[in-house]
Amino acid sequence: MTKERPRVLVVGIGNPDRGDDGFSAAVIARLRGHTPDGVHLLARKADPLALIDDWDGYGAVILVDAAMLVNELGRVHRIDLAENPLPLGWGPPSSHAFGLAETVELARNLGRLPRRLILYLIEGQNFETGASLSPAVATAINQIAERILADLTPHCGRTDSTEV
Amino acid sequence: MATRTLRVDYIARVEGESSLDLDIRDGSVAGARLSIFEPPRFFEALLRGRGFGEVLDIVARICGICPIAYQMSGVHAIENALGIEVEPPIRALRRLLYCGEWIESHALHIVMLHAPDFLGYPDAIAMAKDHKPAVERGLALKKAGNELLRLLGGREIHPINVRIGGFYRTPSRGELAPIIESLKRAREAAIETLRWAASFPFPDISCDYEFVALRHPDEYPMNAGRIVSSAGLDIAATEYETRFLERQVPHSTALHSALKQHGAYLVGPMARYALNRDRLPAEVQTLAGEVGLGPICRNPFRSILVRAIEIVYACGEALDLIAEYEPPAQPFVAAQPRAAVGYACTEAPRGLLYHFYRLDPEGTILDARLVPPTAQNQGVIEDDLRAVAAANLDSDEATLKSRCEQSIRNHDPCISCAAHFLTLRVHRT
Numbered sequence: 001m002t003k004e005r006p007r008v009l010v011v012g013i014g015n016p017d018r019g020d021d022g023f024s025a026a027v028i029a030r031l032r033g034h035t036p037d038g039v040h041l042l043a044r045k046a047d048p049l050a051l052i053d054d055w056d057g058y059g060a061v062i063l064v065d066a067a068m069l070v071n072e073l074g075r076v077h078r079i080d081l082a083e084n085p086l087p088l089g090w091g092p093p094s095s096h097a098f099g100l101a102e103t104v105e106l107a108r109n110l111g112r113l114p115r116r117l118i119l120y121l122i123e124g125q126n127f128e129t130g131a132s133l134s135p136a137v138a139t140a141i142n143q144i145a146e147r148i149l150a151d152l153t154p155h156c157g158r159t160d161s162t163e164v
Numbered sequence: 165m166a167t168r169t170l171r172v173d174y175i176a177r178v179e180g181e182s183s184l185d186l187d188i189r190d191g192s193v194a195g196a197r198l199s200i201f202e203p204p205r206f207f208e209a210l211l212r213g214r215g216f217g218e219v220l221d222i223v224a225r226i227c228g229i230c231p232i233a234y235q236m237s238g239v240h241a242i243e244n245a246l247g248i249e250v251e252p253p254i255r256a257l258r259r260l261l262y263c264g265e266w267i268e269s270h271a272l273h274i275v276m277l278h279a280p281d282f283l284g285y286p287d288a289i290a291m292a293k294d295h296k297p298a299v300e301r302g303l304a305l306k307k308a309g310n311e312l313l314r315l316l317g318g319r320e321i322h323p324i325n326v327r328i329g330g331f332y333r334t335p336s337r338g339e340l341a342p343i344i345e346s347l348k349r350a351r352e353a354a355i356e357t358l359r360w361a362a363s364f365p366f367p368d369i370s371c372d373y374e375f376v377a378l379r380h381p382d383e384y385p386m387n388a389g390r391i392v393s394s395a396g397l398d399i400a401a402t403e404y405e406t407r408f409l410e411r412q413v414p415h416s417t418a419l420h421s422a423l424k425q426h427g428a429y430l431v432g433p434m435a436r437y438a439l440n441r442d443r444l445p446a447e448v449q450t451l452a453g454e455v456g457l458g459p460i461c462r463n464p465f466r467s468i469l470v471r472a473i474e475i476v477y478a479c480g481e482a483l484d485l486i487a488e489y490e491p492p493a494q495p496f497v498a499a500q501p502r503a504a505v506g507y508a509c510t511e512a513p514r515g516l517l518y519h520f521y522r523l524d525p526e527g528t529i530l531d532a533r534l535v536p537p538t539a540q541n542q543g544v545i546e547d548d549l550r551a552v553a554a555a556n557l558d559s560d561e562a563t564l565k566s567r568c569e570q571s572i573r574n575h576d577p578c579i580s581c582a583a584h585f586l587t588l589r590v591h592r593t
Binding site for chain 2: 045046047049050052053098102105106109110111
């Protein structure tokens with residue numbers, strides 16, 4: 001019997017070994033075992049362009065990412081990417097290939113954006129290799145996990161998870 | 165005296181950060197400087213004092229786009245030092261892994277970074293609105309290449325499965341079987357991408373490059389062969405430093421390479437193709453002819469076609485390697501440290517990549533030298549810029565800037581590897 005495909009995908013984007021970039025992986029770890037049935041958890045360390053294939057077939061996708069400090073360390077932004085582009089200046093700086101903002105807009109122009117796409121973005125400060133989470137960022141892990149669980153309210157049961 | 169200054173502070177759609185200064189005096193190009201201002205990365209110094217077994221994990225970190233190239237040159241150089249010969253199945257798996265990197269790297273550059281130049285779009289995002297099938301093909305090709313990296317390398321970015329003497333783990337035939345259909349589709353997508361790119365408008369330009377690439381008796385070069393050039397060079401990797409030199413220039417954090425007594429030279433797809441077209445299967449040579457590629461391509465704007473030809477080839481080669489694969493009895497042969505020096509050149513997607521290591525009796529790295537393709541191509545890139553700028557001197561600043569940036573992207577520079585792209589500054593006097 002073919003297993004029904006999970007309907008909601010939650011993706012944490014970031015390198016857990018790069019200070020506040022590890023926030024997303026920590027949120028995914030906190031959600032593991034607590035999300036409703038039909039929810040798939042994914043931790044993606046690199047290559048945002050691959051998200052276009054990751055979210056193929058999902059009706060709703062929640063992304064978690066960390067950005068460089070703009071206003072307030074640890075401040076969390078909830079952005080509806082199905083309706084709005086990721087504001088310029090957000091997201092970690094990268095000279096390589098495609099970042100999250102470029103991937104979302106490419107998917108939008110290809111008609112491959114999920115019907116619902118929410119991004120939780122935290123403002124971080126320290127992205128050094130081997131650094132720990134900043135205290136203000138670590139404090140937000142539970143808060144964001146709970147907000148995501150609230151977003152997932154229509155679902156019930158257990159989850160499966162994947163590391164990429 | 166009429167002075168015009170054109171400056172591009174950050175060149176987009178390349179890997180890393182650099183800038184360009186053009187000096188135009190009395191209506192002619194007096195100078196072109198490609199300034200690589202990405203901070204020096206000190207990988208060679210980082211390797212000193214490390215064990216030979218750590219090399220492949222360290223050098224894989226040099227580039228997120230071509231980590232396999234660094235691992236391949238690294239593994240062959242260390243094995244050269246330690247006197248290790250690997251079995252044919254290990255050699256085949258390494259070539260298969262390299263096929264994956266050529267496919268994903270070339271697909272990213274052709275469709276996402278280079279094609280918008282020819283079609284008048286600021287980027288692939290805008291281009292995707294009007295060229296959805298082409299962009300989808302590019303994504304599918306990149307995915308197929310990444311599948312090979314994940315399967316053989318352990319993961320797509322900075323793979324972990326290559327080790328001195330072989331692999332940590334080798335796949336069964338059954339594990340390779342699922343990617344056969346994906347590679348067959350990728351080969352068709354590569355042919356469609358080639359025909360799509362062949363429809364682009366190309367400026368009529370011909371450059372008198374000295375091409376440098378590996379040449380192998382039987383194969384289109386990846387992991388093995390002698391270093392040859394269109395001017396008659398024919399040497400082993402062990403002789404690289406006797407004929408090539410690296411020098412510092414004030415405007416760049418990357419060393420510039422030159423061939424002694426010759427000067428600037430070109431590595432990469434155009435060089436590989438010019439020196440090894442006869443090593444391509446007949447059907448791939450026929451495809452090249454169909455899109456107007458003769459035995460040698462000297463128009464750098466048409467390098468996009470050569471890259472597409474190399475994707476077609478890499479997909480077919482990967483299928484052949486999988487069809488003939490028999491797992492080795494052991495995934496690796498043991499490596500015994502000894503005091504030695506080792507040299508290797510392999511063909512990264514962007515061209516020749518040289519590695520040298522000196523080991524002490526315990527296998528600790530005493531000295532390392534890595535010469536990436538972009539460092540080798542900087543002289544030619546500046547020569548191209550002078551020629552392209554000279555042909556577009558009457559253009560407005562925006563057009564001149566666009567042509568110069570495109571001229572640089574023709575060579576798919578990986579500034580990250582070379583040290584890291586583009587600010588254009590034109591100085592007219």
